[in-house]
Amino acid sequence: MAGLTTRGTKGPPTRWNGGKSLYDEMEHMLSKLWEEGQEAWFGGRHIPSLDIEETESAMEVKVDLPGLKAEEIEIQLNGNMLTVSGHRRAEKEEKGKKTHYMERKFGSFSRTVSLPSPVEEDEVAAEYHDGVLHITLPKPEAAKGKKINVKG
Known part of the structure; x- marks a missing residue:
């Protein structure tokens, strides 16, 4: 320039x-x-942001879902496909109040991701606090890998 x-x-x-x-x-x-x-x-839908991290023993997923209650969140696991969905309710309009700008999304949302490693479906745990959903998906023993010592 x-x-x-x-x-x-x-x-x-x-x-x-x-x-x-x-x-x-x-x-x-x-x-x-x-x-x-x-x-x-x-289509104006809310697509929540998420992180997937892997440790030796588990896959850990964090999903940003501010303003929801735990009972408004649904988690499904089908094979290695993880789906987080729910519904964010719109706030009721107050008389005498005029909205000038609205970026926050309301309504149904769904986010499906493919997990990079197999997990133990029966041992999946989820916690929701401070607007962040934490999902821990333990790996099966076979997926954890095995350290092999080299003799010399």
């Missing part, structure tokens, strides 16, 4: 120094396009 020049109505070309503002404007337009694209693609 440093070598870009602009031609005024009179005189020689002058150096254009609006690169930062152009960059900021492009960033704003692209992020807005991305957000609107996600709205169109996912």
Whole structure:
């Protein structure tokens, strides 16, 4: 961008120094396009963020679900497919209150992921606190691996 020049109505070309503002404007337009694209693609539904971590003995999944109660969350495990779903209720409108901006999503949500390792279905445990769902999925003995000592 440093070598870009602009031609005024009179005189020689002058150096254009609006690169930062152009960059900021492009960033704003692209992020807005991305957000609107996600709205169109996912139909305005809430897609919760999650992390999957693996230890020697278990798969650990954390799902951000702020504002829900534990009884509003459903977890299903089918083979290595884990589904977290639920419903976030819309707040009741108050008379005399006008909403100017609303980003929080309400309604049903569902998130399905493929787990990278087999798990013991009967030993899965889940806890929900501070808006984060923690799911612990223990691995079967065969999936934990075995350390083999090398003799020399």
